Amino acid sequence: MVLAFGARLALAPLLGTSATFVFFVLAVVFTAARIGIGPAIFASVIGGLVATYAFVPPAFTFSDPDKLTNALAFLAICAAVILFAWRTLAQRTQYEEREEKLVSEAREYRLIDAAQDFAIYELDREGRILTWNKGAERLKGWKAEEIIGKPYNILHTPESRATNAPGRELKIAAQTGRFEEQAPRMRKDGTIFAAHVSLFPMRDQNGDVTGFVKVTRDISDRSQAGKAILESRRRMEAIVQSAMDGIITFDEDLRIVVFNPAAERIFGYTAGEVLGSQVTMLFPEASRQRQGQRFRDFFTSGDVNRPLDGADSTVALRKSGEEFPIEASMSQVTVSGERVGTIILRDITDRKTNEEARALLAREVDHRAKNALAVAQALVGLTKADTVEEFGESIRGRIASLARAHTLLSQSQWRGAPLEQLIRDEILPYAKELQLTLQGPEVSCSAAAVQSLSLLFHELATNAVKHGALGSQDGHVDIEWKLASSAMIVSWKERGGPRVLPPKRQGFGTKLLRQVTGRQLDADLNFDWNPEGLGVEIRLPRELFLRAGSGSSPDDATPELPQARATGDERRILVVEDEELVALELSSELSRLGWAIVGPAATLAEAQALLSHGVDAAVLDVNLRGRPIYPVAEALRARHVPFLFCTGYEMVDPEGRFANVPVIRKPAHPAAVSAALSDLLKSRAH
Known part of the structure; x- marks a missing residue:
């Protein structure tokens, strides 16, 4: 301002009263540009006063x-x-600040990228990755272009993600200003390392x-804590991964956080399919709500x-929808202030099946043993002989035959027996090998x-010993069988024995042959009383036989329905029993x-058909060739016909539908059955 005054004063002779304020305006511009806005305002006031007072006529007055x-x-x-200078200075200041910031940020980025041992990256408020330094690429294995924009929980272990640990980290950092821990983290290739994270x-x-700034450092090999973290995790993973039992861990929100390989095999899910899902999904839908409450109560119980x-806790649900029995226990621990529950379980389907099979086998063994005794009892009761010796010999032979049959069935686990072996076993006790010729295809007969x-x-063999070819040293029996389209045809031919004469009366042996073949086997039995030797043709249903190796035995053939034998006003009793001798x-x-x-009826179909004949009472065997008698029992009860069970089973009706029906155990004496029938009819009359 002094220079402006001096210059104007020096030029006063030339300028006179013109350009009075020019030099002072220039002084204000210079002051504003070089010194600042405040001095420029001061210069404006001083310049205005000096110019007006000194150079505007009349001078030195206002x-x-x-x-x-x-x-x-x-x-x-x-x-x-x-004002113009102020705006210019402000813009210049902003520009300088921006340049300084850019320089500072560039310096920071260079420093961050130079930190090769640290993964340093920026997150937005939702946890999405915004920046990614070179150290993060080296430590995590992700390139910047691969990871930016992704949620940062991708860097956590599956168990950590399942418990929403990443979300809790952000929440704690926002509330307290910092989150810090040492914990496992995961690389792009799935490997786990111990990390110190801030x-x-x-x-x-x-x-x-x-947003957030995350700093991660690998401490796997740099500290005892890091080594301990990895070693602890390795031990736990080895235990969990190798366990034969399913191990399932879940948090307080019932989200699954661990699902080991055994659990994958048991349930059919992969770990990736269930981690983070509710643990109740592994139980049937009807019990999920109760099961969830049971887990929550367990967390609060302190146990x-x-x-x-509990009935609904011992049944689980596979991915396929199959329900299956389990044996399980649960435990809980507190980790970092949070409770975690663990279920250890095993699939006991096979055990249950085996237990049920053993129980069934025990029942079947008991049933078959009693049936065998009942058959033996029937043989004793039906066998007739002129002398005690003949009676004893007949009984011993027939019971031995039953024993050989049971041996064959036992050897095949009750699946049947080879026909040739069956014939040999029955005939060779009474004949030499040279006296027997067997010819036919390899077939098995049903159990x-x-x-x-x-x-x-x-019976054919003992008859041949007493009256035919096997009673002679030179006698011979030819047995041939063949499978026709609808029947198995067995031919029995004797030769070399005494002259054959037709019998004058039908003995028990012949009656037994016809009863057994005609009723139980649905077979035709034709005798040829050739004087040179007895011939017998037996036609059996083809369904009773299978060629060797062709599969399991077929269902029993259904024989022709028997005829009711009741006459007059006698009390009519329906007898249902599949053992023909009994x-x-x-x-x-x-x-x-x-x-x-x-x-008597030997099948369910026969029994149902005979109901139409009208009966006063019934005696029912429980098992008819593998099928339960209960439909007939229901039909009798609907008709208000009294009945009783005659069976070898200890438990007749597991469901308890016929709890009040009398039961007579085999082997049963006919007199006991008669007395029970009389009691039934008396009760009905009352």
Whole structure:
């Protein structure tokens, strides 16, 4: 300002009263540009006063009104100059600050990228990755272009993601200003390393969180803590991964966080399919709500462990929708202030099946043993002989035949028996190998036919010993069988024995042959009383036989329905029994005791058909060739016909539908059956 005054004063002789304020305006511009806005304002005021007072005539006075106008105009020009200078200085300052910031950020990025041992990256408020330094690429294995924009929980282990640990980290950092821990983290290739992680929030001018900065350092080999973390995890993983039992861990929100390989095999899910899902999904839908409440109650109970029991807790659900039995226990621990539950379980389907099979086997063994005794009892009751010796010999032979049949069935686990072996076993006790010729294809007979066929060939063999070819040293028996389209045809031919004469009466042996073959096997039996030797042709249903290796035995053939044998006003009793000898003895003895027999029926279809004949009572075997008698029992009850069970089973009806029905255990005496029938009819009359 002094220079402006001096210059104007020096040029006063030349300029006179013109350009009074020019030098002072220039001084204000210079002051604003070089010194600042404040000094420029001060220079404006001083310059206006000096210029007006010293150079506007009349000089050295303010009495002229035009002087005030000129001074105000000067001040307005100076104000415009100062405002322009202020705006220019502000823009320059902003530019310099921006340049400085860019330089600073570039310096920071260079420093961050130079930190090769640290993964340093920025997150937005939702946890998506915004920046990614070189150290992060080296430590995590992800390139910047692969990872930026992804949620940062991808860097956590599956168990950590399942418990929403990444979300809790962000929450804690936002609330406290920092989150820090040492824990396992995962690389792109799935490998796990021990990490020291720090998480810091970034805030705006209002203090609101705008994002986060995450710093991660690999401490796997650099500290005892890191080594301990990895070693602990390796031990736990080895235990969990190799366990034969399913191990399932879940958090307080019931989200699954661990699902080991055994659990994958048991349930059919992969770990990736269930991690983070509700643990109740592994139980049937009907029990999920109760199961969830049971888990929550366990967390609040304070119990360390307890068995997982209860009807709905011992049944789980596979991915396929199959329900299956389990044996399980659950426990809980507190980790980093949070409770975690673990279920250890095993699939006991095979055990249950084996237990049920053993129980069934025990029942079947008991049933078959009693049936065998009942058959033996029937043989004793039906066998007739002139002397005690003949009686004993007949009984011993027939019981031995039954024993051989049961041996064959046992050897094949009750699947049947080879026909040739069955024939040999029954005939060779009474003949030499040279006296026997067997010819036919390799076939097996069904389990249901073994006992009856054994008795059939036993009777033929003993008859040949007493009256035919096997009673002579030179005698011979030729047996041939062949499979036709609808039948198995067995031919028995004797030669070399005494002259054959037709019998004058039908003995028990012949009656037994016809009863066994005709009823139980649904067979045709034709005798040829050739004087040179007895011939017998036996036609059996083809369904009773299978070629060797062709599969399991077929269902029993259904024989022609028996005829009701009741007459007059006798009390009509339906007899249902699939063991023909037992049925024969029971029917004969009940008939002798005054009962009229309807049947006997050997199959479910026969029994149902005979109901139409009208009966007063019934005796029912429980198992008819593998099928339960319950439909017939239901039909009898619907008709208000009293009945009783005669069976070898200890448990007749597991469901308890016939709890009040009398049961007589085999082997049963016909007189006991008769007495029970009388009691039934008396009760009905009352």
